[in-house]
Amino acid sequence: MGVGNWLKRDDALGPLVIKALTDRGFAKYPLLDAGTTPENHLGRIARLRPDLLLIIDAADFGAEPGTIALFRPDEISLNSFSTHNLSLKTFAEYLKQTLHGLKVVLLGVQPADAGLGEGVSRPVGAAIERIAGLFIARQ
16 A cells, blocks of 8 residues: 655655556555545555555654665554555554454655655666565565
8 A cells, every 4th residue: 555645746655656566567565646645546455355464654753865674554654654544554454353363564754855746756766666576576
C-alpha cells in the first residue's frame, strides 16, 4: 500500500512506488494507492485478508534524504508519518487488532522536500526506482 500526497513533493513517494510497479506489470501481490486516506481502504484490505501489509510512505526519521528503512508500527512515533488524516501507527494497530495474524511493516523513505508542489527530489526519485526494482526482480 502506497500512502502519500501527490501535491507535496517527496510525500508522493508511496503512490509513485505503486504507479512504478503497476506501470512495470507487477502482479505478484495486490497493489493499493491509498493516497492520504489509508483508512478509506479498510474494507478492501479486510476482503484481501493479507498475512502481511507493507505500507510505503515518506517518513522523517532523521536520515539522509532517500534513505530507505523498515519499521514495525511500535517503532514509530505518532508524528513521524504525519501528513495523513489518521496516523499510520494508529491505522496499523487497528488493522492488527481487526485482522488477527496480520503483520504490518512500514517502509519509510527519508524525504528531502515535502513542501507544496509536484515532482520528487532526486534522492527520493532514486529510492522509488530502487524499491520498484527490488519488487520487480523478485516477481
